[in-house]
Each structure stands twice: as structure tokens, then as C-alpha cells.
Amino acid sequence: QVQLVESGGGLVRPGDSLRLSCAASGGTFTTLTFGWFRQGPGKEREFVATIDWQNRTIFYSDSVKGRFSITRDNGKNMVYLQINNIQFNDPSVYYCGASWGMAIMNPPSGNYRCWGQGTLVIVTS
Secondary structure, rough: OEEEEEEEEEEEOOOOEEEEEEEEEOOHHHHHHEEEEEEEOOOOOOEEEEOOOOOOEEEEEEOOOOEEEEEEOOOOOOOEEEEEOOOOOOOOOEEEEEEEEOOOOOOOOOOOOOEEOOEEEEEEO
């Protein structure tokens, strides 16, 4: 069973940058596809970005393309989400998920079998 722990959320202002981290343990990290999702109050979990184990296949949702960047460090069992130019519609709880499948565009959250507890991002002026 893979355990995931997200960190890096906080209170930011519009236009700020933020880097979220996801630490993975308990599994074979290099065989996993990872994804970042976010969920606002009363909303469904929304796909943000995904990356395959080779760092070759990466997809982003249209709402974050050009502002967010997903990376992974297979040597440290870490996955990151760099958020630039954060906007008022970005605040959510951000979740890291692990999948044994391929990285695909707009995957359903059900493709990811393991999740962390989430990290909260709040945007305030």
C-alpha cells in the first residue's frame, strides 16, 4: 500500500507562486503514475495534472495549463506541483494520487487508487 503525504499549502495572494509537495512511501515509486487533483467546497474532485513514471507523459487541465507545472523526483520519492500566478479560482484542497495505470488526459479520480490527506490553498487579497 502506498502512503502519500501532501504539504506546501497555505494562504497566498493573487499572482503569488506556491509549490506543493507529495511524499510517497510504501510502494515501488518508479512504477507509479501520479496526479494532482483539487476539490473546492461542495464540488467534485477535479483533475489538475498528471505525470508518468518516466517523466515523459504529462497532462494538465485547461484551467491550469501554462501556470502549473508537475514534476517528480524518483530518487527522493517526491512529486511536486508548482503553481504560478495563483488566481482566485485556484483555492481548494489539493490532493496527490497514485495510479498503477498510464498517464492520460483528464483522468477520472477513480483511476487513482491511493490518496493523501490533502493540503489547503487559500487565496486572499
